[in-house]
Amino acid sequence: MARKPVWGTIFRRLLGALPSLAGVVVVTFILTRALPGDPAAFFAGAAATPEAVEEVRKQLGLDKNLAQQFLRYLSELAHGDLGQSLTTGQPVSTELVNRLPASLELTLFGLLLAAVVAIPLGVLAATRRDSWIDHVSRLITTAGVSLPVFFTGLLLIYIFYFKLGWAPSPMGRLDPYASAPATVTGFFIIDSLLARDLGLLTASLKQLLLPAITMAIFVMAPLARMTRAAMLTALSSDYTRTTRAMGLSRYTVVYRYALRNALLPVVTTLGMVFSFMLGANVLVEKVFSWPGIGAYAIEALVASDYAPVQGFVLTMAILYVLLNLVIDVLYSIIDPRMAAQ
């Protein structure tokens, strides 16, 4: 009956993640070196002489062999130095830190929207199986999953911005004339709330809504389906039969018993779709000119700019590790059997 504290789980999880993080460091290094294109030539410019190109190459440390480059990369990494972006001239770590909140705000808000719509939809579809709501839910989720995410984005822009004019132009987190709230969390919604600036809050919500909906539509299907399936399993289980036989109210049977049990697979699915969303971010940010790390990585990739791509992949890897950690902690909160292990 003694339950291990959550901190132990967290610590063990973090320790367990170290090898995979090390792997990511190695793989990103090799991958970015294997990318086509010669960054030295690119940055020296089209008109540069071969001598100038060599000079740039030396500056970038690209004249050394791979092992030496890797060692240098490691020691820089140990100092929190992710190198400099050649396109913007800024340190990659600074730019990532500045842009990460934009990506996280978009992804988390999208996930929240998806969960708020899909989980109740799944519960209703299960408790009212084969009713109209079950069919509507199936229709919506099937439609959502069969559209590619950039297409959904473009479609929403076409309808709500171009045709109806309800949405602001899909150009980033705020329209160019507004100024960002004082940075506390980096999330505009929260920061504008903290600054008690309602106008700014609405402005940033308006910008956020379309890309977040695009993301939400993308992951609603797996969430709603898993919720429905998990609810059906829980509702037909032996312990639900017991609660019915004991005469507990329908509310207790469905929400206090079945739903909580059904949350276990739903939480797993939440983690899974969140990682889908981190991936889809890259496209959605491009479509909506969202100044997040995904758009940053794409621009760098196109320019054969190694350092930002490396930094991006590393950031994603850390996000995945943290995500799995959160899932584990949630799991051990919901399921005492997990906590006891």
Added chain:
Amino acid sequence: MTEAVPLLSVDNLALEFRTRGGLVRALENVSFHVGTGEIVGIVGESGSGKSVLSHALLRILDSAGRVSAGRAVFNGLDLLAAREAEMRAIRGRKIAMIFQNPRAALNPIRKIGQQLEDVLMQHTHAPRHDIKKRAIECLEQVRIPDALRRYHAYPFELSGGQCQRVMIALAIAAEPALLIADEPTTGLDVTTQAVVMDLIRDLVRRNHMSAILITHDLALASESCDRIVVMHAGHVVETAPTRALFATPRHPYTARLIGATPHDCTDVRTLASIPGSLPDLRAASLPLCRFSARCEQYTSACDQPLPLAVFNQHHSVACHTPL
């Protein structure tokens, strides 16, 4: 022991399941009664419809099942025709049920104490601050050692026998008039089986409850029950006081069951030794006597509608060629 108005009286109950493979006629013409203070055994091999019968009485069948005929009058109320609101007042409070496989029957992620409190809050008017004390008392009643500690435990932290005690505690928490125990000891080891059965019998007697003990083990039923109802393939084939049933079984199936039951030990695999198997209840034309294909006494008369032969006031058998 039988009185003028029994606590529960089931008449001609029929129950069907709609399945992809066709209509399953799981129960047909089922009649029996339970008197106040009586323990009635329902015995039959696996698949004979014992569980679905109990689910039908509490109206907790899954949605494919439908009662197509019959009445089940409990305290003057027909359970099969009662409104859902009336049933909610019955379940857990007037009729409670314990199940086979207690570990699965308890919610795996809810503390034992909370599960007890859910039931207590639903059925008693005990004040909030009193509920925990009541829950612990319930655990003590079923002789769970160290009840306070178990109150905070989850089902996975208890043994199978202790889980079944918790189930019993849940069932008797609201002091129901009738307890239905569906294979309460299946899956437990032999010593625990005996302890759990003793506990159930004690509690039923002490609290002046009536009980239905469902089991596939005739020997087990004979130890606790006043009367026994023998079921085969959805039919009640014989009903008799326990002693009369063993002394003079009238139905060939009962006789086989008794013959297959070793008297010195209560082995649970006894019923496997009856030749043949239950008929497929989906068949378009089931024989009128569902035992006829397995019966040594079979004659052409058996294809006529089943009579109900009454040997004396308490002993009846549904058979053309009773022993």
